[in-house]
Each structure stands twice: as C-alpha cells, then as structure tokens.
Amino acid sequence: MSEPSARPAAQDGLAFERPLNELQTKIAELRKLNxxxxxxxxxxIDLLEDRLRRQTAEVYAQxxxxxxxxxxxxxxxxxxxxxxQLMLDDFVELHGxxxxxxxxxxxxxxxxxxxxxxxxxxxxxxxxxxxxLACNFGCAHPEGYRKAMQKMRLAEKLGLPIVSFINTPxxxxxxxxxxRGQAAAIARNILDMFEIRVPIVCMVxxxxxxxxxxxxxxxxxxxxxxxxxxxxxxxxxCAAILWKSGDKAPEAAEALKLTSKDLLRLGxxxxxxxxxxxxxxxxxxxxVERVKRQxxxxxxxxxALPVDxxxxxxxxxxxxxxxxxxxxxx
Amino acid sequence: MAWTxxxxxxDMPGNLWTKCESCGALLFRKEFEQRHRVCGTCGYHFTLxxxxxxxxxxxPGSFAEMWTGLLAEDVLAFNDRVPYGEKxxxxxxxxxxxxxxxxxxxxxxxxxxxxxxxxxxFLGGSMGMVVGEKIALLCEHAQAQRLPVVLxxxxxxxxxxxxxxxxxxxxKTCSALTRLHRAGLPSISVLTHPTTGGVTASFASVCDLLIxxxxxxxxxxxxxxxxxxxKKELPKxxxxxxxxLEKGQVDRIVPRAQMRDELARLLAYATGxxxxxxxxxxxxxAEPEPVAVPAAPEPPPGGKxxxxxxxxxxx
Numbered sequence: 059m060s061e062p063s064a065r066p067a068a069q070d071g072l073a074f075e076r077p078l079n080e081l082q083t084k085i086a087e088l089r090k091l092n093x094x095x096x097x098x099x100x101x102x103i104d105l106l107e108d109r110l111r112r113q114t115a116e117v118y119a120q121x122x123x124x125x126x127x128x129x130x131x132x133x134x135x136x137x138x139x140x141x142x143q144l145m146l147d148d149f150v151e152l153h154g155x156x157x158x159x160x161x162x163x164x165x166x167x168x169x170x171x172x173x174x175x176x177x178x179x180x181x182x183x184x185x186x187x188x189x190x191l192a193c194n195f196g197c198a199h200p201e202g203y204r205k206a207m208q209k210m211r212l213a214e215k216l217g218l219p220i221v222s223f224i225n226t227p228x229x230x231x232x233x234x235x236x237x238r239g240q241a242a243a244i245a246r247n248i249l250d251m252f253e254i255r256v257p258i259v260c261m262v263x264x265x266x267x268x269x270x271x272x273x274x275x276x277x278x279x280x281x282x283x284x285x286x287x288x289x290x291x292x293x294x295x296c297a298a299i300l301w302k303s304g305d306k307a308p309e310a311a312e313a314l315k316l317t318s319k320d321l322l323r324l325g326x327x328x329x330x331x332x333x334x335x336x337x338x339x340x341x342x343x344x345x346v347e348r349v350k351r352q353x354x355x356x357x358x359x360x361x362a363l364p365v366d367x368x369x370x371x372x373x374x375x376x377x378x379x380x381x382x383x384x385x386x387x388x
Numbered sequence: 389m390a391w392t393x394x395x396x397x398x399d400m401p402g403n404l405w406t407k408c409e410s411c412g413a414l415l416f417r418k419e420f421e422q423r424h425r426v427c428g429t430c431g432y433h434f435t436l437x438x439x440x441x442x443x444x445x446x447x448p449g450s451f452a453e454m455w456t457g458l459l460a461e462d463v464l465a466f467n468d469r470v471p472y473g474e475k476x477x478x479x480x481x482x483x484x485x486x487x488x489x490x491x492x493x494x495x496x497x498x499x500x501x502x503x504x505x506x507x508x509x510f511l512g513g514s515m516g517m518v519v520g521e522k523i524a525l526l527c528e529h530a531q532a533q534r535l536p537v538v539l540x541x542x543x544x545x546x547x548x549x550x551x552x553x554x555x556x557x558x559x560k561t562c563s564a565l566t567r568l569h570r571a572g573l574p575s576i577s578v579l580t581h582p583t584t585g586g587v588t589a590s591f592a593s594v595c596d597l598l599i600x601x602x603x604x605x606x607x608x609x610x611x612x613x614x615x616x617x618x619k620k621e622l623p624k625x626x627x628x629x630x631x632x633l634e635k636g637q638v639d640r641i642v643p644r645a646q647m648r649d650e651l652a653r654l655l656a657y658a659t660g661x662x663x664x665x666x667x668x669x670x671x672x673x674a675e676p677e678p679v680a681v682p683a684a685p686e687p688p689p690g691g692k693x694x695x696x697x698x699x700x701x702x703x
Contacts, residue, residue, distance in 0.1 A: 289555070376556060
C-alpha cells in the first residue's frame with residue numbers, strides 16, 4: 059500500500075489501481091502473442107495471473123476509506139441500470155410522480171426475477187455523458203422521491219415487495235429542488251416507508267449519500283456491497299466544513315467511518331455483500347449475481363412474515379440505532 | 389445564567405448594547421432581551437437558546453424536563469483535530485446542557501403537551517443519537533399520555549461527528565412520528581432560524597402543522613452549498629420562511645411575540661378545546677417593566693455585528 063502522504067489527495071483516489079491495471083494489460087498482451095502456438099508463454103501467463111490475483115487481494119484488503127469511496131464511484135462499477143439488465147427476467151419502467159415530473163435520477167418499475175415479482179426503485183447515474191446529464195449524476199429532485207413513494211404505494215396495494223438500489227452522491231442541492239421541498243420529500247419518504255405494508259429490501263451498491271440515500275433507504279433488510287459507502291455527508295463536504303479544506307477529504311473519509319465494514323460494526327446495516335476480487339468493476343456479472351442471491355434470500359424470508367410483525371420489526375430496527383449513554387430499555 | 393448571554397462581554401461597551409445581525413442597528417440589550425431577541429428596528433428574529441424559548445412558550449412552572457443525563461457516545465472515535473469526546477465535554481461545560489435538545493412535559497395556556505426544543509448553542513443544534521433518542525422518547529411519552537407534540541427545530545442538520553449513526557436518527561425520529569400519527573395524536577413543528585439538512589429532511593417537516601418564524605432560513609441544502617453547486621447567485625429571500633410560505637411548504641408564519649398564543653390556538657383545534665379562549669391574551673405572572681432606552685453610543689471601532697447563526701445574506 060502506498061503511503062498516504064505520497065498521494066496528492068482528492069484526484070488520485072484510484073492510484074492503487076495502476077499497478078494492477080498494468081499487470082492486467084501485460085497479461086492481455088502476452089495472451090495475444092500466445093494466440094499462435096507459443097506454448098512457452100502459457101507458464102509465464104499463469105505466473106502473472108497468479109501474481110495479479112495475490113496483489114489484487116492484498117491491495118483490496120488494505121484500501122483506505124477514501125480509496126473505497128473512489129472504488130464506489132468507479133466509472134465502470136455496475137449501476138442500477140446494469141442490475142436491471144443483468145439480474146432481471148423482466149422490467150417494466152413506470153414513470154412520473156403524477157404531480158410535477160419524471161425525475162430520471164430515480165428509476166422505478168415492475169421487475170421479475172426467478173419468478174418473483176417486485177417493485178424496483180433505484181438511483182440512476184447514467185452510463186454515457188448524455189445519460190449522466192439526464193440523470194443529474196444520480197442526484198434526485200423532490201419529484202424523484204415522490205415518484206418513488208407513489209410507486210411504492212402502488213406496490214403496497216398490489217402486494218409486491220420492494221427492492222431499492224441506493225447509489226447517489228446525495229439529493230440535488232438546487233433552487234428548484236428547494237422550491238419544491240427537497241427536505242420535505244425525503245422526510246415524507248422516510249416516514250412513509252415505515253408504513254408500507256410489504257417487505258422492503260435495500261442495497262447500497264455504490265454511494266450512500268446522506269439523506270438522498272435514506273430517502274429510499276428504510277427497509278426490513280439493508281445490505282451494502284463491500285466497496286460501497288454510506289455516510290451522513292460526503293467526505294468532501296465534511297472536509298470543507300470541519301477541516302476548512304476540500305483537500306482533506308481522505309482524512310474526513312477516515313473519520314466518518316463510512317465503509318461497509320464500519321456500518322456493519324455500528325449495527326446500521328444487516329449485511330455486507332462481498333464483491334468479486336478487485337471490486338465489482340472488475341467483474342460486474344459476478345457482483346450482480348451475488349447481489350441477486352442476497353435479494354432473493356431476503357425476499358423469500360421476509361415474505362413469509364406476517365405484515366404486522368414485519369412493520370414492528372422495521373420500526374424496532376431503526377429505533378435501536380444509536381443509543382446514547384444513560385438510556386434504560388424496558 | 390451564563391448561557392443566556394450571547395457572544396463576548398467586550399463586544400459592546402459595558403455589555404449594554406448589541407448589534408442587529410441583519411440591519412446593523414444598535415440594540416439596547418435589556419430591551420432586546422425583553423423583546424425575546426427580536427430586533428426592534430427591522431424585526432429580525434435572532435436564534436433563541438432553548439431555555440429562553442421554553443420560558444416564553446409554556447405556562448410558568450409547567451415545564452417538567454425529562455430524559456436529562458443522556459449522553460452521546462463517541463462511537464466513531466471521531467477526530468477533526470479535537471476529539472469529539474473532548475468537544476462534547478467542552479460544549480457541555482460551556483452551555484450547561486447535555487446535548488442539543490431540551491425535552492419534557494409542559495402546558496401552553498393550560499393545554500398540556502410534550503415539548504422538545506433544539507438548542508443551536510450546542511454544536512449548531514446538530515442531531516446525533518441524543519437528539520434522535522429524546523425525540524423518539526418524547527413521541528412515545530406523548531403516545532402513552534395521549535398528548536400533542538410540539539417540536540421547535542433550530543439546527544444545522546445531522547451531526548457529522550456521529551457519522552451514519554446521526555444519519556439514522558432521521559429514520560428513528562420519523563419512525564417515532566409515524567406511530568404518533570397512527571395513534572391519532574397531533575404534532576406541531578416550529579421551524580426557527582436556522583433549520584437545515586437532516587433535521588428539515590426528517591421530523592421537522594412531517595409534523596401535522598408546520599409553523600415558521602419570520603425570516604427563518606429553512607431548507608435542505610445550505611445556501612452556500614447551493615450557490616457553489618449551481619454557480620449562480622441565489623434569488624432574494626431564497627429559503628426564508630416567507631419563500632417557503634409562498635412555495636406552499638409551511639402552514640403559517642408566526643412572529644415570536646405571538647407564538648405562544650398561536651400555539652395555544654392551534655393546540656386547541658388539535659385537541660378539541662376552545663380556540664377562542666385559548667387565543668385570548670392571558671395575563672402573564674409578572675408583566676415586565678418597560679425599559680427606558682438610553683441614547684445609543686458610537687459603535688466601537690471595527691465593531692461588527694456578531695455572527696451566531698448566520699445572518700440573512702439575501703441575493
């Protein structure tokens with residue numbers, strides 16, 4: 059692991075990937091050369107692949123929180139749209155909040171997976187530049203949260219469980235967003251998700267950015283992909299406020315305890331879903347498959363529970379988060 | 389009591405005068421405090437410490453504080469140059485409060501209620517596990533006693549030093565309010581200057597009635613964050629109480645001087661009492677003597693208005 063001091067902070071959060079990528083390129087080149095019948099290269103390739111595996115495991119075991127944040131934001135990391143494409147047997151997108159508009163930063167729709175029908179809700183970041191702009195980089199407006207709730211109410215009526223994919227830097231801070239009640243929209247969602255009488259499973263697949271994440275994040279089970287993060291504020295925002303310098307984001311990331319392991323230790327999420335070696339971006343299909351298994355397991359488990367019991371447990375789960383010193387529980 | 393005193397003594401000669409954060413007018417401190425920290429010139433509502441708020445809101449002697457002694461645990465071992473544990477100890481010492489919310493049972497013009505008031509003086513009124521827990525306990529108490537809930541918000545948002553634990557207090561408080569709603573019990577949220585972030589995005593926005601004080605900054609993101617993001621100047625009055633009223637986000641704007649009467653009136657409607665009787669002026673135990681205001685002194689050299697909660701910077 060490189061020394062933190064040698065890293066020029068913010069921009070280079072993925073520097074640790076460089077030697078791994080170089081090794082990968084080398085292997086690819088050798089493979090190309092070997093595509094003839096140079097059998098003597100096969101041994102070399104095996105050796106390098108083995109080295110790559112070991113080195114990747116080593117590097118990824120020791121990532122700093124800031125580096126994990128950068129993995130969570132990696133351009134090739136699977137997004138909600140990839141999960142929709144790779145995981146589902148059918149998907150029917152449903153648009154609009156019926157009041158103001160259709161926020162592309164949140165996608166909602168009916169989904170079918172191995173015979174199980176559910177409502178999928180997820181932040182959408184977009185793949186291409188055009189897409190990303192249309193999705194506002196995954197930063198939703200109030201209409202996005204209201205769309206999510208409108209569809210969740212529909213799912214409740216139809217008896218469909220809900221699966222929520224969380225991947226947002228945060229709810230959008232803009233004039234229109236404030237005019238239309240960004241805070242109230244998020245608050246209303248959090249409140250109403252406690253009342254939705256069908257199972258809710260949430261999975262943080264990348265960035266769990268503060269209230270914007272929690273706005274679709276109240277569930278009976280909440281999971282996190284290994285290299286995702288979940289935080290009360292972005293490391294950059296925290297650094298700007300407490301350290302008075304955005305360059306201190308790596309320090310803030312460390313202090314905020316925002317990695318999946320931290321959240322699990324703090325009892326704020328139920329499970330960390332391990333990613334394929336070297337992160338979900340190295341093997342999107344593998345990552346999607348693991349998430350799919352976890353969701354299926356949880357949905358089957360939760361759908362067997364009586365609804366009142368489900369809601370009582372959902373309440374107890376969040377009621378017990380962060381208990382101060384001096385609280386006596388009956 | 390020391391905590392009622394804002395700023396440093398040497399700010400103004402003899403501590404007799406203070407300066408309005410908004411219009412810069414010199415205010416005679418005694419009169420200013422008697423006006424409950426509202427500028428006599430421009431009507432700007434200064435941030436009010438929790439105990440002062442309680443004193444001007446509830447019936448004398450009716451407030452029974454509950455859940456004192458709940459202390460935040462530094463679960464993250466957070467350290468931004470000063471360890472969080474130390475920061476907490478210092479702030480407790482300085483403010484005489486355990487954390488950023490004072491809660492308990494009270495009566496407003498004879499109407500019993502469960503009251504929670506945030507204290508901006510305690511780490512910017514930020515919500516961590518203590519605030520979240522006390523709001524949940526307050527709602528549970530109200531439910532058990534069949535009381536309406538009044539919450540007075542004044543906060544920069546969730547407390548960064550408790551990381552995702554403080555984020556989850558948004559869920560905890562909402563979950564408690566859900567149960568209160570389901571039990572058919574009314575709730576009133578009073579939004580005061582400033583209320584932003586995770587507090588606006590949770591319990592403060594989902595009570596039955598939303599009341600704002602004039603000029604209060606209320607929003608999700610802070611104005612600086614928005615201005616930086618959109619790289620544009622913000623419109624005049626953006627995120628102020630009047631803006632929220634215009635955009636349909638709050639029910640009413642109520643000046644501080646009328647807040648007690650107005651709360652009593654709304655509580656009367658909410659609890660099946662006579663609103664006319666509740667709204668009628670009620671003699672207070674001891675009517676304060678009018679203060680004779682002496683001539684204002686020359687402002688001290690380089691003396692700037694004090695900045696507690698950020699003053700309005702419209703446009």
